[in-house]
Amino acid sequence: MRKYVPKDNVQKKAYYTDRFHVVPRVPREKVIDTHFEATVFNLGEYVKDSYVEIGQLVVHIDANDNFAVLKILKEQCGYTQCSEQSAVDYLAKDGEFELFWQMLNVNEAKRVRVVCRLKEGLAIESVEPLFKSANFAEREMFDMFGIKVNNHPFLKRILMPDDWEGHPLLKTYPLFGDEFASWYEVDKIFGKEYRDIIGPENRDPGKIDIEDTKRFSRVGYEVPFGTEYNADEEVEVAYSETALVNYNKKTSKQLDERR
Amino acid sequence: MQVPNKLTPFFENLNFERDDNTMVINFGPQHPSAHGQLRLVLELDGEQVVKAYPDIGYLHRGIEKMAENMTYNEFLPTTDRLDYIASTSNNYAYALAVEKLLDIEAPRRAQAIRTMLLELNRIISHLFFIATHALDVGAMSVFLYAFREREFAMDLMEDYCGARLTHSAVRIGGVPLDLPANWLENLAAFCDKVDYEVEHTYEALLTENRIWKMRLEDVGVIxxxxxxxxxxxGPMLRGSGVKWDIRKEEPYELYSELDFDIPVSDRCDSYGRYRLYMEEMRQSTRILRQLIPMYKETEPQLMAHAPQYISAPKEEIMTQNYALMQHFVLVTQGMRPPRGEVYVPTESPKGELGFYIKSEGDPYAYRLKCRAPSFFHTGLLQKLLVGTYLADVVTIIGTTNIVFGEVDR
Structure with a gap:
């Protein structure tokens, strides 16, 4: 039977997992009696869940409240820098993205991660008026995941070309690129009419084209550079002699004989 | 006359022809002062920049995507290609993030070696900064001198790990090798050399240099x-008078035991940042000198003992059956960290380099986000360049010290 490959997550998976393998969880500590208590108190109603994970406060909020929460964090709690923001793709499992903002308080050396879940196809409010670093970070999030950001001053692709199709960090996007990616450069440089002549771009770095005699030598024997490839030619494989073993001398132990 | 085709279309400078008299020019992506593949679209009124639009992505290799398709140990050499000027700081930031996720700590000797390598990489990166920055501004001799010292530092790296640029000198859980013979003596000699050269060559050539001051003072004020x-x-923040250094505030490795100062400049301009870089090199040599005796007191263990995640030492693998089995599983399947997420910031030579890792318990990271300092410094250019003169653009790009390996990832 053919192996079933899920289409909603084409990233690499473990080829073997023990039947009794139990995945532990990184311990989550309570916020009470830590130096994050005041932060959670200030956020009040907005907090859906909060805990301390590996030394940093994690606050779960509703996706609609992100601007209000970051505003409180900036103006009342002293988190004056938004050092990073991005998303995690949970479309296959839950049909939503997980967005996070990594906040830094330079006066008290505290870090908070604000986390929210956003349904597929919905847009998030831009925090660019509060933190200018969001200008590039939100553009990158849009480019990589296709998450629309409301009221962003210049929401445009940032790392990929403007006319690119697809969002590379989605779990549905294959590592070597999709159909569009394999034709992008051919179409761009030569034009669509050259597709038949050039063929799709090969993004597998380990691929060997045996008909390409300019970049690959033949397996087993040598030919001059650029010799035409002829599929019909029968060439006896001959190896060069070494001091220790003569591979050309057929003995019963050699694999060719056993076939 | 230019012959336009699909690869090199010919654009008239349409805006310039119109009545508002601004000119749009393309700075890069192939420009010697663009520090890599930076394309800046500048709108000029006379010689003054009215609008700047940094266009990046010419070096995008999808490193975060690759991280989702590689086991944790496989990905480590890929981090070399982020900030390729100081590779070990990337390796280390990634290794530290995974170690925090696994809740393991490297043995003390590994910590001493890592701290040394980090500071050595900081010197390499700062030397590269002063070399290229001075070259952009027009002081060519500094470039030659600074690259001479950088060669010595890269020789030290080569002695340690065999590579000069893409080091991969750190492993998750420790370091692969102990220091080779005579390395510490060479390091001490190198520290003396750097201290001497900083004072007698770079600073003597630049600090009071009239042209250098005219080009840098009050340029790029943040x-x-x-x-x-x-x-x-990093230096961009400390150059604006904010005393924030992750090595001091959220210490990792041996930094909490070391005695060093955080230089801060409240000039907020390129000249202040240049002074800051010089002072940071002095502090780095100061740290390195303290580390030499600290290293000598440590036990010889190099990798953390965590059999579930990290292979046993070679002797055990060769002699003990169970160690060999675990090694086999770790090599073929990869380690499986617990489910959870972590963000670990480190102070790389360019600024805050952090790795956000989301693990679902698989051997492959569910999501890895690399928080690269240069990415945000590039974003700042659209604010910083407005109102400056075209001649100052290269100074400002130089002073931000951006590296496109980590901007585009």
Whole structure:
């Protein structure tokens, strides 16, 4: 039977997992009696869940409240820098993205991660008026995941070309690129009419084209550079002699004989 | 006359022809002062920049995508290609993030070696900064001198790990090798050399140099508030008067035991940042000198003992059956960290380099986000360049010290 490959997550998976393998969880500590208590108190109603994970406060909020929460964090709690923001793709499992903002308080050396879940196809409010670093970070999030950001001053692709199709960090996007990616450069440089002549771009770095005699030598024997490839030619494989073993001398132990 | 085709279309400067008299020029992506593949679209009124639009992505290799398809140990050499000027700081930031996720700590000797390598990489990166920055501004001799010392530092790296640029000198859980013979003596000699050269060559050539001061003073002024808002870190933040260094505030490795100062400049301009870089090199040599006796007191263990995640030492693998089995599983399947997420910031030479890792318990990271300092410093250019003169653009790009390996990832 053919192996079933899920289409909603084409990233690499473990080829073997023990039947009794139990995945532990990184311990989550309570916020009470830590130096994050005041932060959670200030956020009040907005907090859906909060805990301390590996030394940093994690606050779960509703996706609609992100601007209000970051505003409180900036103006009342002293988190004056938004050092990073991005998303995690949970479309296959839950049909939503997980967005996070990594906040830094330079006066008290505290870090908070604000986390929210956003349904597929919905847009998030831009925090660019509060933190200018969001200008590039939100553009990158849009480019990589296709998450629309409301009221962003210049929401445009940032790392990929403007006319690119697809969002590379989605779990549905294959590592070597999709159909569009394999034709992008051919179409761009030569034009669509050259597709038949050039063929799709090969993004597998380990691929060997045996008909390409300019970049690959033949397996087993040598030919001059650029010799035409002829599929019909029968060439006896001959190896060069070494001091220790003569591979050309057929003995019963050699694999060719056993076939 | 230019012959336009699909690869090189011919654009008339349409805006310039119109009545508002601004000119749009393309700076890069192939420009010697663009520090890599930076394309800046500048709108000029006379010689003054009215609008700047940094266009990046010419070096995008999808490193975060690759991380989702590689086991944790497989990905480590890929991090070399982020900030390729100081590779070990990337390796280390990634290794530290995974170690925090696994809740393991490297043995003390590994910590001493890592701290040494980090500071050595900081010197390499700062030497590269002063070399290229001075070259951009027009002081060519500094470039030659600084690259001479950088060669010595890279020789030290080569002695340790065999590579000069893409080191991969750190492993998850420790370091692969102990220091080779005579390395510490060479390091001490190198520290003396750097201290001497910083004072007698770079600073003697530049600090009071009239042209250098005219080109740098009051150019690229960032207020502390702007620097925080735009996500600046490292020397860009300290150059604006914010005393923030992750080595001091959120110490990792041996930094909490070391005695060093955090230089801060409240000039907020390129000249202040240049002074800051010089002072940071002195502090780095100061740290390295303290580390030499600290290293000698440590036990010889190099990798953390965590059989579930990290292979046993070679002797055990060769002699003990169970160690060999675990090694086999770790090599073929990869380690499986617990489910959870972590963000670990480190102070790389460029600023705050952090790795966010989301693990679902698989051998492959569910999501890895690399928080690169240069990415945000590039974003700042659209604010910083407005109102400056075209000649100052290269100075400002130089002073931000951006590296496109980590901007585009």
């Amino acid at each position: 207020s502390a508030e702007d620097a925080l808002s735009w996500g600046c870190s």
